[in-house]
Amino acid sequence: MDDIFASAKSILVVWAPDVNPENLPMFQEKIQTKAKQARIAFENVEMLSESQRLSSSFDLILFGLVSKRDTQITIDILNELFRLLGPMGYLISHVEHTKQSQTIDLFKMCGFSSCNPLDANSSFLIENKDDNVKKLGSLWLCQKPSFDIGYSVPLRSTTDTRMGQTSSSTAGEKKTWTMEDDDLIDTDELLDENDRKKPDVKKYDCGTTSTGVRKACKNCTCGLAQELEQEEHTTAKETVKSSCGSCYLGDAFRCAGCPSRGLPPFKPGERVTVPNMSDPLVCTVIPDSYGKRVMCYYTNWSGYRPSDGRFSIQDIDPSLCTHIIYSFASVRGNDLGTTEGSDPENYKQILALKEKNPDLKVMLAVGGWNHGSGPFTQMVATEKSRQEFVENSYNFLKKYGFDGLDLDWEYPADRGSPYDDRHRFTQLVEQLSEKYKPEGLLLSAATPASPSRYDGSYEPEICKHLDFINMMTYDYTGQWERTAGHNSPLTSQKETVQHMLKKQDCTPDKLNLGMGAYGRTHQLADPSANGIGSPTVGSGAMAGAYTGESGFMSYYEVCQKLKEGWTKEWSNQHQVPYAYSGSNWVGYDDTESIALKVRCLCVVFSCDLSSVLLGHS
Template sequence: MTRLSFTVLIFLAAYFGSNIRPNVATLDPKTVCYYESWVHWRQGDGKMDPEDIDTSLCSHIVYSYFGIDASSHEIKLLDQYLMITLHDMEHFTKHKGNAKAMIAVGGASMSDQFSKTAAVEHYRETFVVSTIDLMTKYGFDGVMIDWSGMQAKDSDNFVKLLDKFDEKFAQTSFVMGVTLPATIASYDNYNIPAISNYVDFMNVLTLDYDGPWAYTVGHASALPEQLKTLEAYNKRGAPRHKMVMAVPFFARTWILEKMDKQDVGDKASGPGPKGQFTQTPGFLSYNELCVQIQAETNAFSITRDHDNTAIYAVYVHDNHAEWISFEDRHTLGDKARNITEQGYGGMSVYTLSNEDVHGVCGDKNPLLHAINSNYFRGIVTEPTVVTVTPVTHTTEHVTDIPGVFHCHQEGFFRDKTYCAKYYECKKGDFGLEQTVHHCPNHSQAFDEVSRTCVDHAKIPGC
């Protein structure tokens, strides 16, 4: 990274930063894969070690998380027994392949300590030097600063911290990255033009726009919301090619208040039950969810929302219904294509441990394959074909709820109560899934024979 005068950099960034907007698509997108060291302690198929990472599917692999020592202000190992005694860090860098191996410092509990360390020149020096020493010792290629919850009062000190990294990284090939939040209230806490000039890329946390903390159900990561966040940072000076868009490999889950009220925006009574491996209410990893769907296909109704590049499932069991917002290889493939066609820098994955790394539902790493095979790279290529184990789908035992449509076979079907609404049912990765459509005019009705919208008077009962 080239060293620039701090004062000159700020001036240039402010002058030019807001005008950076490439009109060409990214030709070399990044796939930034987060690996959480603590998943080593999980059991069964929930456990993951560095050897399980397919490094051919990641451009950068981020080992998370490290902290900052409150007394010395040096980088701190959060699980010394795992990281050193069990040689976890050595295994990680040994198996990095052609990917860049990075460390992530921070997380949700480290905001106050970041604020204290970044505020004092001597502390910044100590932290940066200790970070470089650790990376050099264990063979890491760079660092991600994940300063969650940074306040406006810390903005200048954050830039000073990045300036110190830039100074110490001079004449090295270390990679520098930062993580930015998706909350609107936080955008202006960051000096984006200055940050953009110090970093190789910015990981934008376009996750959790909805979740079980809200008592209404909704898409956790709808593409229109994600694009609004990226555009907001772009307008503040972040170059598109330096931004990677975070995507979840996990689901957010709710318990519906009423089993027959299953649309986006309907009420929930609380979070869904915890998963076998992740053990967190309202949260399921993709590898937990895919196993559950394959085991109880007929208890699930899956709906695809093309307008939002989103998908959700309703799982009916034990006299209640769970509403599950998740990603599959189709939504992720569409998102990968969309953002790289617009010139954004790629995607970051949250997290590798949530992927089907062991292939329990079919081929290994279906989500990562979908992302990488759908990036726009300036030429049209055939996407990699990844299969998911076929599901035997019988219709006679499907769990039906009065007043709620459920696919029983492939085709197009008119809603029983609103004739301008109709459903498209077709086979997906996990059996039949439905897409909801509406006629252009509410006075029309969908004709199942011609598969067109016609005047409602032509359809008996409409």
């Protein structure tokens, strides 16, 4: 048992809404003592299917162990747990003795190859359960096979599958399998007298009552009962309501309908607000001696947008930025590669902006969300492959005249990247720094806003080797949520900044606050409920006319909607604007909210040029 925890690199704890919220952090500490190297994630069972985690992401899943009572497990839940487990991964669950046989059969039917009871040494996992529950059940360990979904193996053509023996026929002889009369079954013999009786349809009352209400009979077998149950479940999900009682712990411990999703953790009973901006705990102002730094990202696909939405390098005012980061290059083997055919020409044009602003620094970003982890994982695998990338990337930057490299790996030890990549990324950054700094090249990294995601992907010492940390303090929520959350609320950004300032060598002069010069759109479930936290349908959100991506709207597209009559509101709690019209909703930043963030959190920031600068806006 101890070996399973010691070897696990990623663990998922699935908890139910009846859990005492105070037990979750204590349970995490308890597991961490057994699995010192593991990254532990929590997921509410109600949000399991909506979390959209990657397949084969976990080595061990602990299901329903934190609550006092056993959590009901269904085929849908088991199928999702099986998908999340990697090959040879383990599932631990508490099974009631009276349901043991059918539950274990359910495990095996969903694909688990072996299920065995655990000994008394595992009792620490169910310390939170009621004593009666402990007595009436036991812990079981089930393992996923060594293959994953979609794997295939060839059939042995020389084996008789009925007898399990190798055919005695010669190699060149062809055998034809035939069915003898003795193998046939007379289906009439399977029916008894009760089966032959004609059913009395009068005693079945499935259908619609005289009052127009659909109703299933007590022993319904026609499928109506399941249909009505599904409709009831769907209605319950659409009527979003918080009952988890763990709102104050943070998003990892909140249920799907929690009105506090997107807010930082707070003390029970405390109302989360933005205090006076002179409060030193809220405002983290960088001294003037550090100077102003404005990092501007230029995305190479923005030149392909239609009509007035097209944004080319010629549209950039180089006096607005201290640094421009061209996005994106790719990792190609152990070298850098272009992602668009126009990149080499674009390199020349964007570097030519330095003629208008001699102090301008132009960097190249590699990676991005759509790039994936695979090429990075392969490149950082060995000392030799990393050193080859260091030399090749240096030559690439020097060839075109870039001033540095921005590492945008999203993310080490996450999204399919193995846990060892966390340390290998540190080694890569250290090797790049040793090569770049003597040559005057800059080195930065784009990092996630979520404190837990940052800690899971990066070791504390990376700040030491980087010139800048570009915090992606946006996309805190989006249409993938079931509530209308803001893209970049000041409250969440404050939490990110404070978390980063506690890191070794992450001094204020190295931190760049990300400003998403765009909005995240939602489709409201009820147009009359249009504030932050209102229920949404979770998909189908409006796309911008030029950007053309569902759930996304650039700032100039938001401005156009305001001109068309959308209602604009201001959130005093999050210090950001949002707008709506009918069932369409968008949370975004404007000049007022960005000025407030710069004044309150820091005086250096980064933004996407192509989402904010447009000739007619």
